[in-house]
Amino acid sequence: MNNIHEDSVDFQSNSQEEKQQLSVQSVLSRGSQEEIKFTKGQAGHSDDECSTDLEDDSMFMEQNNSVIVDVFFIYPSRLLIFISVFTSSRRLNLSPSDVYLKACKQTGAVPVSYILCHLDDAILDLNYYGLGPLGAKALAILLKSHGVVTHLELKGNSLQAEGTQYLMAMLFENISIQSLNLSDNKLGLKGAEVISKMLSDNRKLKSINLSENDFSDAAAKCLAEALKNDFVVKDLDLSYNCICDAGGEDLGVMLAENIGIEVLNLSWNHFLIRGNAALIAGLKVNATLKQLQLSNSGFGCPEVQLMAEVLQQNDTLVLLDLSINCVDDEAVRLLCQGLATNETLEVLKLSRNPITKIGAATLLRTVKKNMKSALEEIDISSVLVCETFVELLEETRVTRPALRFQYYILPSVTKNLLALGIFKKFFEEQNKSIMDFFQALDKEGTMKVSTSAFRKAVKEANIPLDQQQLGWLVRKFDKNCTATIVYSVVQTFV
Template sequence: MYLQVCSRIGTVPVRRVLRHLGQSSLDLNHYGIGPLGAKALAKVLQYDNTITSLELEDNSLKAEGIHYVVEMLQLNTSINSLNLSKNDLRVEGAHIISKMMSHNYYVKCIRLAGNGLDDASTKYFADALKGDYVIKELDLSYNKFSNIGGEHLGQMLAGNAGIEVLDLSWNNFAMKGAVALCAGLKVNTTLKRLLLVSNGFSSFVADSLSQALKINSTLVLLDLSNNLIDDYAVSMICSGLAVNGTLKVLKLSHNTITSVGALTLLKTVKNNTRTALEDIDISTVLVCEVFMELLADVQKRLPALVIQYKVVPHITKRLSAMSLFKNYLQEQRGSLMESLRAVDKDRTTKISTSDFRNIIKSAEKPLDRNQIEWLVRKFDRQCTATISYR
């Protein structure tokens, strides 16, 4: 049937279609099918009941080709995942797809990344999805949404009862649009994964996002990578994280956060007894020694917590000195105490820092000079030149 249709409408058959018909997934990404190829494929797939995933990314389908695909979906009841990314759909294609969304009962995942969709397109999607409960995953990344688009999508989030994964990365939501998105997130009850990579989010949006995190009780992943979030924005977001009990994954890499913001974030996690956070990505932030020490303390209460960060090697080496010293203390406590008492002739339970250095050096532990000096500063925080060994 496929070969006959291709011959009749004058398009070249795609051999991959012949090889994969009858399987659950049909991957036709980057085949240059075009509108006529989509028409031929649609004629066959309207009768198919085995394919559940249809991949048509980067095929120059345009609005005409999408029209044939949508017509096919009116009859096909097996396809539940549809990838139409990079097909130059623009606003006309968005209008056609939105009509399908309004009468959709089977497609649960739609990917529409990189289609030149603008703010006018979001109006169609918002109207179709406000009361929808079927579509669970929607990818609208790499498009051209800004203020008005954010307002439409925010209204959609407020009324939608189905979407669990929403990717809006690599758009350009200005302040007003981003605030509207946060307002929708605030009252949404189904969204679990929200990706907002590279949208120019800054401190102007952080307060709205914080308010949403205080109330939202379903979001488990928030990706804010590659934005304009600084330490001040982190502090505002943290006021929401301080009471949030569902968010598990937070991605903040490639922002303008410093070690100050990283420390604020970690303190918030420590103080929130209800926190669900398990994975924090600040992998482009160079953290300080205080952060490392606090992290070790936090992970005692939250052993599942994983934080990706950058650290200068000498800080890691310094911190390893403490664990080496503690191991030595456990292994050689008797002999160590004898050494300490031997130099503490007045039995004050204190020794000079110079005596401490000599004892550690004589213990033949693999500690260099910098590590020993770091231990001295830790044990002699008041700079009295003495260390208590009680």
């Protein structure tokens, strides 16, 4: 049977029709504003005693030939209900669009044309459509029995806790939705409580985005309690909220007990060392988490040291995002203690941290040394690196060709890196040997030439290097700054 709000069914008499329409409208309008108290007996399946302001309405006490009132409990412990009036599909055969339009008329919501045009889409993208609670109510009526949508996007719709109630009720009946985006909907603590009730009995929702909802420590506690025993949710996003250390501790306990979550985003909250320590402690015993995002989460040396200990023994985490924190060169050194033995981490994000070229080189050397490292992508895109780092990276890629580093490099550095290639190419085109070039300068056969003599000879030979490139080439050949070049060593470069 299709769930609808019907306002134009042919009844035996006009007076009967009007009476039933008024009853439905009154209930639906009150459903979003007050709690309606009643017991199981009101659904017509029990003789239990009931207490309700609707007990005199015969519509909720019986079934007639064409209309059935389906009353189901969202959260029995809170006696909240969602009332759905629907008709027999065999008699009315209403299409999903008709169901939605009638639901909008019954609830007073403005129909969204996008919904009508995409009823057959698996991904229903309603981000920033301004649905509000009433729009969510009409949508919930449609989706309760519409088993096509698998991904529902509802970001920025001002749903608030009220609108979320209808959606959570719908999820108890819907058999297809696996991914739900409720970010930026002003849910607050009440919204978190409503969602927690659903998560306590979740059977099919695998991904839920709850970012930007003003969740506090109390909200985090509700969600953490519900998720402790949930094994269905795989992807949870709680970023851009107001969760502090107390909430971090609750989430840490959840992380230690949860056996389902694989992707967790806690970026841009208000954790300090206590909350971060609790999260890391939970991660230490967690056996399922694969991706952890903690961007802008107050990570410094103490937290990084704890994370390094986790990386030494963790064999499930493949992505770690610590960007926009307080990770400096010393923190990178501590992190490398974990990376030196880790064999599973594939992606490491450290951009927009106070890391210098020293920390970048430390990181690269650690990755190069650990032959069992699985790292394929490292993001230090805000770090200004030098020529030495780039050359070391090229050496590393000989044995690790899949390794990708994101870094920042000045045009002048890139130009310098071309100098050695230009130098080699010049002699190849002349069919001459670089060693012959140096030997011609070494009149006494000492295997050394002065840097000044080298500079002069390069200019006289018209090798196309500018002053900057020539200076860098001299520094490369004379690493110890002795003003002499041992040209036997030059062979290792060319």
